Amino acid sequence: MYGTLDISTSGMVAQRTRMAVIANNIANANSIENAKGEYEPYLRRAAMLSPAGSDGQLRGVEVSDIQIQEGALKPEHRPGHPNADANGYIMVPDIDTTSEWVNGLQASRAYEANVIAAEATKSMMAQALRLLA
Numbered sequence: 001m002y003g004t005l006d007i008s009t010s011g012m013v014a015q016r017t018r019m020a021v022i023a024n025n026i027a028n029a030n031s032i033e034n035a036k037g038e039y040e041p042y043l044r045r046a047a048m049l050s051p052a053g054s055d056g057q058l059r060g061v062e063v064s065d066i067q068i069q070e071g072a073l074k075p076e077h078r079p080g081h082p083n084a085d086a087n088g089y090i091m092v093p094d095i096d097t098t099s100e101w102v103n104g105l106q107a108s109r110a111y112e113a114n115v116i117a118a119e120a121t122k123s124m125m126a127q128a129l130r131l132l133a
Contacts, residue, residue, distance in 0.1 A: 003059065004121045010052050010060025011114035017063045018047040018107045022100050029095040032083075039083040042093045044072040 028042040050064035072094045079088030 005118055005125075007060040008114045008118035008121060010062060012111055012118070014047075014049055014061045014063050015107045015111040015114065017066075018049070019104060019111070021045050021047045021066055022104045022107060025095050026097055026100050026104075029093055029097055029100075032090065032092055039090075041073050041091050042095075044069045044093065044095050 025044050031042040032039060034040040046067050046069060047063050048065040048067055049061050051058050051060075052062040053059040073091040074094040075089040076092045077088055078084055078090050081088075081090050084090050
């Protein structure tokens with residue numbers, strides 16, 4: 001019975017990590033410099049989920065990797081920028097904040113579903129203990 005609770009818990013942890021990645025993408029949607037002030041446009045990240053469990057038994061879900069999406073940049077015309085090319089273009093992050101918000105809502109709903117599943121599991125465990133006692 002506790003394995004069922006572990007599955008819901010792993011789902012909550014994975015969705016919390018996914019939300020943090022999405023929030024980071026939204027926060028850096030316009031970042032074109034790194035922490036040192038050097039020109040380095042932010043690249044979108046994505047949390048990759050995979051089944052958890054090493055011995056062939058699935059035990060929920062886990063974040064297997066946070067991938068950096070190389071080439072997720074678009075040109076923007078800023079002729080006065082110090083890093084602009086000969087035509088006046090710089091590369092900026094290609095992050096669609098609307099899509100990120102939708103992904104955030106999906107992660108939030110998935111987190112809520114795992115909370116409800118965990119509460120149902122706890123309720124069933126309590127009922128089983130009452131029946132045994």
